[in-house]
Amino acid sequence: TILFNDPLQDAVFNCPRSAWQGLPSSKSLFHQPKGVGIAIGNLTSQLISNIYLDQLDRFVTIEHGFKHYGRYVDDFYLVSTDKRRLIEMTSIIEDYTNNHLALKLHPHKRHLQECQRGVAFLGAVVYPHRLQPGKRLKRNLLASLSREDCSAETQASYRGLVKHYKHKKLLDSIDVGEKSGGGYN
Structure with a gap:
């Protein structure tokens, strides 16, 4: 029943519709x-994308021999010393x-750069x-830890x-923030 669940039915909204503009x-x-x-965001979507995109993984790594390839759900990268390739x-x-x-790849989410830049x-x-x-x-971490009410769990x-x-x-x-009781400044 999880696979055939309609996520639009009985959806819970945690923000006003205006936030969707x-x-x-x-x-x-x-x-x-x-x-x-x-x-997106639930385990079912991750599982389905991994099953579906396994074909792409095999295409890139086996048929085209890329050793330096990584993918998580629909994001992936390729690394090679050969720019033309x-x-x-x-x-x-x-x-x-x-x-x-x-599937269509987003035309503006492709980056070709030297691997030394990461x-x-x-x-x-x-x-x-x-x-x-x-x-x-890093920005979110420091902002979160600078709040006085930053929890031990966070x-x-x-x-x-x-x-x-x-x-x-x-x-x-x-570690410094924990010793001072939170409130990183």
């Missing part, structure tokens, strides 16, 4: 034909997703030999995330 209709299930799209793969992947998966992916920046939290994550959550990145400076700022 400016949201592209393509980002809302309310503007899609019946039977098109799935609700990356440019060529862009159109090959676009053709594959259009013709085999009935790859922005899922709120992190992936470098050849390290992983760093992205700017937005601090613990951020500590776990920052430990994953092995980011000593941010980890130290969390």
